[in-house]
Amino acid sequence: MALGYPNTGRLRLCFLSYRHLTRLARAVLDEYAQRAEIEVIDQAYEAALAVAREREASGAVDAFVSAGANASYLRSTVKSPVATIKVGGYDILLALLKARERSNRVGIVMHRRIIPELDAIKGLLRTEVEQGCYETPDEAVACVKGMAERGFPVIIGSSVVVEATERLGMEGILAYSVAGVRQGLDDALEMARIARLENARYSQLNGVLRNVQDAVLAVDPADRVTAVNPAMEALLGFPPNAILGRVAAEVAPELSLRGVLGSGEAEKGSVLTFRRRDWIANRIPIREHGQVTGAMITVYDARAISEADVSLRSQTRRRSNRTTRYTLDDIRGDSPAIEQARATARRFAASDLTVLISGDSGTGKELFAQAIHNLGPRAGRPFVAINCSAFPESLLESELFGHEEGAFTGARKGGKVGLFEAAHTGTLFLDEIGDMPLALQTRLLRVLQEREIVRLGSVVPVPVDLRVIAATHQPLEELVPQRAFRADLLYRLNTLRLRLPPLCDRVEDVPVLAEGFVAACLERTGLRLAPSVVVGPLKSRLASYRWPGNVRELENICERLTMLVLQFGTVEDIPAGILRHDCPELFLEPPAQDRPTGRDRHGAAGGDGNDAREVIENALSRNHGNRADAARQLGISRATLWRRMRQLGLGASTDGDDAARD
Numbered sequence: 001m002a003l004g005y006p007n008t009g010r011l012r013l014c015f016l017s018y019r020h021l022t023r024l025a026r027a028v029l030d031e032y033a034q035r036a037e038i039e040v041i042d043q044a045y046e047a048a049l050a051v052a053r054e055r056e057a058s059g060a061v062d063a064f065v066s067a068g069a070n071a072s073y074l075r076s077t078v079k080s081p082v083a084t085i086k087v088g089g090y091d092i093l094l095a096l097l098k099a100r101e102r103s104n105r106v107g108i109v110m111h112r113r114i115i116p117e118l119d120a121i122k123g124l125l126r127t128e129v130e131q132g133c134y135e136t137p138d139e140a141v142a143c144v145k146g147m148a149e150r151g152f153p154v155i156i157g158s159s160v161v162v163e164a165t166e167r168l169g170m171e172g173i174l175a176y177s178v179a180g181v182r183q184g185l186d187d188a189l190e191m192a193r194i195a196r197l198e199n200a201r202y203s204q205l206n207g208v209l210r211n212v213q214d215a216v217l218a219v220d221p222a223d224r225v226t227a228v229n230p231a232m233e234a235l236l237g238f239p240p241n242a243i244l245g246r247v248a249a250e251v252a253p254e255l256s257l258r259g260v261l262g263s264g265e266a267e268k269g270s271v272l273t274f275r276r277r278d279w280i281a282n283r284i285p286i287r288e289h290g291q292v293t294g295a296m297i298t299v300y301d302a303r304a305i306s307e308a309d310v311s312l313r314s315q316t317r318r319r320s321n322r323t324t325r326y327t328l329d330d331i332r333g334d335s336p337a338i339e340q341a342r343a344t345a346r347r348f349a350a351s352d353l354t355v356l357i358s359g360d361s362g363t364g365k366e367l368f369a370q371a372i373h374n375l376g377p378r379a380g381r382p383f384v385a386i387n388c389s390a391f392p393e394s395l396l397e398s399e400l401f402g403h404e405e406g407a408f409t410g411a412r413k414g415g416k417v418g419l420f421e422a423a424h425t426g427t428l429f430l431d432e433i434g435d436m437p438l439a440l441q442t443r444l445l446r447v448l449q450e451r452e453i454v455r456l457g458s459v460v461p462v463p464v465d466l467r468v469i470a471a472t473h474q475p476l477e478e479l480v481p482q483r484a485f486r487a488d489l490l491y492r493l494n495t496l497r498l499r500l501p502p503l504c505d506r507v508e509d510v511p512v513l514a515e516g517f518v519a520a521c522l523e524r525t526g527l528r529l530a531p532s533v534v535v536g537p538l539k540s541r542l543a544s545y546r547w548p549g550n551v552r553e554l555e556n557i558c559e560r561l562t563m564l565v566l567q568f569g570t571v572e573d574i575p576a577g578i579l580r581h582d583c584p585e586l587f588l589e590p591p592a593q594d595r596p597t598g599r600d601r602h603g604a605a606g607g608d609g610n611d612a613r614e615v616i617e618n619a620l621s622r623n624h625g626n627r628a629d630a631a632r633q634l635g636i637s638r639a640t641l642w643r644r645m646r647q648l649g650l651g652a653s654t655d656g657d658d659a660a661r662d
């Protein structure tokens with residue numbers, strides 16, 4: 001479809017006519033003046049087609065209208081719609097009546113057409129009628145000559161036929177009627193209107209495709225390319241419009257859509273290795289009214305995903321850290337271990353030296369780092385955090401040091417400020433420092449010593465004034481002999497060392513931490529409920545678990561529990577199966593060597609003797625003494641319940657008795 005059609009204003013028709021037909025048409029063209037601009041091209045064959053092509057190329061026409069041979073030539077020449085002025089049975093009848101006034105031997109010569117109904121009419125009219133048809137203008141003239149020789153003085157036909165007849169001194173009658181011309185123009189107007197709509201849709205789609213960064217290609221059911229965007233042309237290395245209409249599987253076999261055309265099923269997320277790079281491809285069938293009418297493929301660079309992922313992570317980190325949230329007051333827990341950590345942090349905050357915080361994952365290392373920053377002289381300045389284990393080496397380097405424009409393939413336009421610079425005047429928190437590659441450790445050491453950085457692709461040092469707080473869950477001392485961590489960097493970082501104890505070494509902090517997390521969760525939901533309602537009944541279970549994920553895990557389970565209580569009303573009302581399903585941690589038996597002797601620490605039926613007795617008695621009374629139901633609700637086996645009852649001196653009845661009631 002030609003581009004450049006205006007989508008507003010009057011429709012524009014091009015009427016390819018010839019002599020006699022033009023004269024006939026003039027009578028009706030005025031009737032259409034309000035509805036369309038109609039240009040009449042009154043020329044013979046090749047000349048007419050040349051004008052038509054030019055009009056189409058310049059976008060000056062919405063649809064063509066023509067008759068006979070002209071119409072069929074046009075159709076094979078232009079892409080715009082072509083309406084045909086036809087000769088109907090009534091037109092022929094009128095022409096025959098007119099011809100009979102001159103002679104009762106009448107010839108009819110039409111383009112590619114014999115009229116079978118004529119045999120019936122000619123009998124009625126008592127006229128001898130001979131029919132002929134032609135393909136080219138020369139054939140039309142030859143046909144007319146033949147009829148003249150056979151004694152037919154009057155001939156009905158198209159403009160070419162009438163012209164030939166007149167040249168031979170015979171009588172010619174035009175087969176077309178005014179009504180036929182009107183019908184042809186009406187058809188052309190409708191076609192033009194639809195073409196405009198389609199063109200508007202096409203332009204819109206084209207605009208979208210042009211601006212889509214992914215490479216897109218669509219094919220028809222025969223796998224011929226029907227649409228392709230510049231990104232795809234660039235990917236395949238073709239100039240604009242060079243692959244439209246070609247068979248896709250031949251142009252780029254890697255992108256073949258034949259499988260999708262055959263199966264009608266989408267294939268999403270396949271990985272292609274193409275031009276020595278990885279690409280992600282989505283192939284989907286195009287359906288109209290349920291039928292597969294084509295397929296399309298979108299292809300995008302796999303690196304874009306990993307880069308977006310990394311940048312998203314670092315953005316999230318930066319965003320969340322631009323305003324540090326935590327102070328020492330947010331660090332909960334009264335255990336001697338946490339009291340000591342708080343006191344150490346307070347001391348460290350007063351200095352500006354590098355701090356190394358060690359502790360298992362989720363013990364609060366970042367929380368302490370923020371608290372130290374907020375308590376020190378750099379409070380209110382940037383606090384920038386980065387997790388060194390989340391980036392491949394090259395990206396970590398450019399994240400930390402930044403880069404100049406064009407420093408490497410894919411380097412951001414205008415360059416990029418690194419995190420050292422972003423943290424200038426504030427604190428840079430290097431989480432998981434043990435995962436920092438050796439080469440970067442060397443560069444980091446230099447920054448710590450010289451207090452300046454050099455962006456990738458640059459030679460100009462930029463001074464930076466910042467405090468570094470590093471964190472690790474790995475024992476860095478053990479990494480040194482393995483040559484995974486530089487000894488000199490460790491000495492440098494180790495100036496101030498804060499060790500955070502795992503939660504299992506300070507179980508006394510669990511209830512207060514848990515209540516804090518439940519309170520925060522309740523506040524977010526806007527409900528007024530005492531946190532003890534959630535934590536109270538589960539205190540002993542919470543305290544008996546080993547918390548491999550430390551405080552983060554506790555926070556997570558507290559959120560799940562709060563949601564369950566909000567749903568069911570109280571902890572006791574949470575069906576045992578759901579509690580077990582949503583919070584399975586509470587039901588894990590502690591490892592054998594951890595099991596306290598003489599005092600069962602496990603679960604609702606364990607813990608402190610009085611608590612356990614109360615929990616079991618409540619469960620039994622809620623279940624009318626049915627031990628199987630009580631055990632199920634408590635999330636323990638019947639045997640465990642029985643054992644614990646015996647330990648607590650509860651339930652004198654026997655197993656048989658129990659079984660009878662189950």
Ligand SMILES: Nc1ncnc2c1ncn2[C@@H]1O[C@H](COP(=O)(O)OP(=O)(O)OP(=O)(O)O)[C@@H](O)[C@H]1O
Pocket residue numbers: 330331332333359360361362363364365366367368431471473513551552555
């Ligand atoms: N003592 C505490 N009081 C209140 N909340 C805490 C405490 N310790 C940790 N948290 C919370 O636990 C979660 C994990 O803490 P943080 O991210 O600081 O741990 P981390 O040791 O840095 O973890 P990782 O090593 O996995 O990065 C955070 O939501 C934090 O608010």
